[in-house]
Amino acid sequence: MNEPRHGQTLSEQIFSRKLGRPVAAGELVVVEPDVAMGHDSLTPGIIKIMREELGISRVAYPEQIVLVMDHVAPASTVGTANAQAYIREFAKEQGIRLFDIGRGICHQVLVEEGIAAPGKIVIGSDSHSTSYGAVSAFGCGMGSTDIALCWGTGKTWFRVPQSLRIEVSGSFNIGVDAKDLALWLCRQLTIDGANYQAIEYHGLDNLPLYERQTLCSMAIELGAKAGLFPTPSYVGAPGPGLLKIDHDAKYARTFTVELNQLEPQVAIPHSVDDVVDLSAVAGEPIDVVFLGTCTNGRAEDIAKAANIIQGRQLKTRMIVSPASSRELQRSLADGTLQTLLSAGATITTPGCGPCMGRHQGTLADNERCLSTGNRNFRGRMGSPESKIYLASPAVAAATALTGVISDPRLVGVSGNQIDQPFEVENEYV
Amino acid sequence: MSRIWKFGSDVDTDQIVPGRYAPYMRPNEDVGTAAFIEAHPEFNRQAKPGDLILANNNFGCGSSREYAPLALKRRQIKAILATSFARIFYRNAINLGIPLFVVPGLYDQVDDGVEADLDVAAATLTVDGSRFELPQLPEFAQSIISAGGIVNYVREHGSFPGEKSRMAVPQ
Numbered sequence: 001m002n003e004p005r006h007g008q009t010l011s012e013q014i015f016s017r018k019l020g021r022p023v024a025a026g027e028l029v030v031v032e033p034d035v036a037m038g039h040d041s042l043t044p045g046i047i048k049i050m051r052e053e054l055g056i057s058r059v060a061y062p063e064q065i066v067l068v069m070d071h072v073a074p075a076s077t078v079g080t081a082n083a084q085a086y087i088r089e090f091a092k093e094q095g096i097r098l099f100d101i102g103r104g105i106c107h108q109v110l111v112e113e114g115i116a117a118p119g120k121i122v123i124g125s126d127s128h129s130t131s132y133g134a135v136s137a138f139g140c141g142m143g144s145t146d147i148a149l150c151w152g153t154g155k156t157w158f159r160v161p162q163s164l165r166i167e168v169s170g171s172f173n174i175g176v177d178a179k180d181l182a183l184w185l186c187r188q189l190t191i192d193g194a195n196y197q198a199i200e201y202h203g204l205d206n207l208p209l210y211e212r213q214t215l216c217s218m219a220i221e222l223g224a225k226a227g228l229f230p231t232p233s234y235v236g237a238p239g240p241g242l243l244k245i246d247h248d249a250k251y252a253r254t255f256t257v258e259l260n261q262l263e264p265q266v267a268i269p270h271s272v273d274d275v276v277d278l279s280a281v282a283g284e285p286i287d288v289v290f291l292g293t294c295t296n297g298r299a300e301d302i303a304k305a306a307n308i309i310q311g312r313q314l315k316t317r318m319i320v321s322p323a324s325s326r327e328l329q330r331s332l333a334d335g336t337l338q339t340l341l342s343a344g345a346t347i348t349t350p351g352c353g354p355c356m357g358r359h360q361g362t363l364a365d366n367e368r369c370l371s372t373g374n375r376n377f378r379g380r381m382g383s384p385e386s387k388i389y390l391a392s393p394a395v396a397a398a399t400a401l402t403g404v405i406s407d408p409r410l411v412g413v414s415g416n417q418i419d420q421p422f423e424v425e426n427e428y429v
Numbered sequence: 430m431s432r433i434w435k436f437g438s439d440v441d442t443d444q445i446v447p448g449r450y451a452p453y454m455r456p457n458e459d460v461g462t463a464a465f466i467e468a469h470p471e472f473n474r475q476a477k478p479g480d481l482i483l484a485n486n487n488f489g490c491g492s493s494r495e496y497a498p499l500a501l502k503r504r505q506i507k508a509i510l511a512t513s514f515a516r517i518f519y520r521n522a523i524n525l526g527i528p529l530f531v532v533p534g535l536y537d538q539v540d541d542g543v544e545a546d547l548d549v550a551a552a553t554l555t556v557d558g559s560r561f562e563l564p565q566l567p568e569f570a571q572s573i574i575s576a577g578g579i580v581n582y583v584r585e586h587g588s589f590p591g592e593k594s595r596m597a598v599p600q
Binding site: 273 | 456467492495524578591
C-alpha cells in the first residue's frame, strides 16, 4: 500500500485499510462492509425490497448480517408479532445470526458480542449506528434500500467523509458526564453541525467505554455520518485494526471544549439542539423519568442513578430499560435494581423501551418526560402534545426524586455518591 | 402546476412520519396516509400528486427511517427543494428516485401555497412569472434518480454508479 501524502483521519484509515490503497475524504468508494445490521422495526421491509424489488432470494454473505429484535420487544400487537415471526424464519432459512427479544439494543449487543470492533465498517438500518465508533468502528446508519442492496450484493457505496475534530481538555465536574458533553456539542454545533462529516473525539483517552457509547450514539444528532474514538487500550476485541490519531491528518473543522467549564445540560422540547444549562429549567415539573436507550442504558448509567436515589422514594414514575440482558444482569448482581425497585421504579425488558413511543411507556397528552435518550422531537415518545427533556442519568435520578427538573448536586447526596467510581468489569473481549 | 408546501428548518423524520405510524406498527395501511399526519395535518389531508415541498435547512434530520421519504413518494410529491438536506434522508430519497434540489436562497423568495411549475429535467422552477435556475445534484445522484432509484440503477447496470466490477444482480 502506498503511503498517503499527508496524515489520515480515523475514517480515512478505516477506508484505506479496507480498500488496500490510500483514500482521502471526498472519494466515492464501493466496499463490502464487515457488518450489515437490521432490527425488527425495518427488517421485514428490507427483506421485501431484496426479494421483490431486487429479485434476490438469498443474501450474499450470511455472516455479514446481524439481526436484533429491540424496537418492539416483546411484540405488542399481532402485526409486530407476525413481523418478528417472519424475521425469525428468514434468519433460520438464510443462516443469519439473530439476537431475539430481551437480548438488548442492537448498538449495545453488537459491541458486547465483539461484532462491532476496531477498524470495521458497520452499517445498520438505524441512525444511531454511529454508536459503533465507541470501539473505533466506522458505524453508519442507512435506509432500508441501502441495507437490502448490501444484503443482496454484499456491497454498499460511501463518500469518504471529511472529519470534524472535537478537542477536549480538562475533566468533568462532579455531577457532569459524557451526556452533558454530548448535549453541549448539540447546543454549540447545532443539529446539522456535522452533516455529512465524521466526528472524532480527541483528548478523552481515559473515558470509559459506556461514556464513549453515549457520545458516539449522539453523533447523529449533529447530523454526522459516523462518530469515532481512537482505539482505547481496554478494547481488545479482534478487528481489522486499531486506530490511532494521526496528527498530520486534515480536519474540516476543530471544535474545542474545556470540560471544567461544563455544567449539567438539558435539551428542552422539541429539538435536540435546544439545550440550556440545567439551572435555566430547574424546578419545571416532570411526570415520568425514562432511564435507558442506546445512549444511556448501560449498568454504569443505571448505577449512577441508583447511587443518588438510594434509600429514598421517587416522586415521579420512573421507567428503566437496561440496554441489554448483560447490562440487566450486571445491574442485578450489584443490587442496583433492588435499589431502584425499592424506590418505586419500573424495570422493562432490555431494548429500546419507550424511546419511540411504541410501547412500555408511551406518553399521554400534555405529559412531561425527562429522558436519558437522544431525541426529543415532538411526538417521538407518544402524544404530539407531550414534552420530552433530555439529560444525564444523574439529572434523571435527581428529577425522579423531586418531581421537578433537579440538579443532582442539590438533592442531599455527597459528591462522592454522585460520581461514585463504578468498577468497570466490562472489557468486551 | 404544482402547489408549494413550505416547511421550515430541521424538519425531522418523526414529523414526516411518526414512529408510531411505521409500517411495522400499521402493516395493513399505506404509509403515504401518515405523511405529516401530526406535524402538518393540512398537508396530510390536501397534498396532491405533483405537489412540491420547499424546506429550509436540514430537511429530514433524525431517524434513518426510509418510510419517511417513501410516504412522500407514495403521495407522489414531484420533488423536494431545500436549502439543505440531512444526510440519511438525502441518500434515502435519491435511492427511492425522488427528485431533490439543493437550492440555497430560494426559501425566502417563494411563499407557501403558491402554484409553481417545475421542470425536473431542465432544473427550472417558475413561480408567478419568475424563473429560477436550480443547481443540479452531483452526477452520480442524478443518474440514480433518472433510473427511478438505486434498485433500478443496479438492476440496469449491474453496479453502483462509478463502480467498475459487476454484481450478481438479476438484470
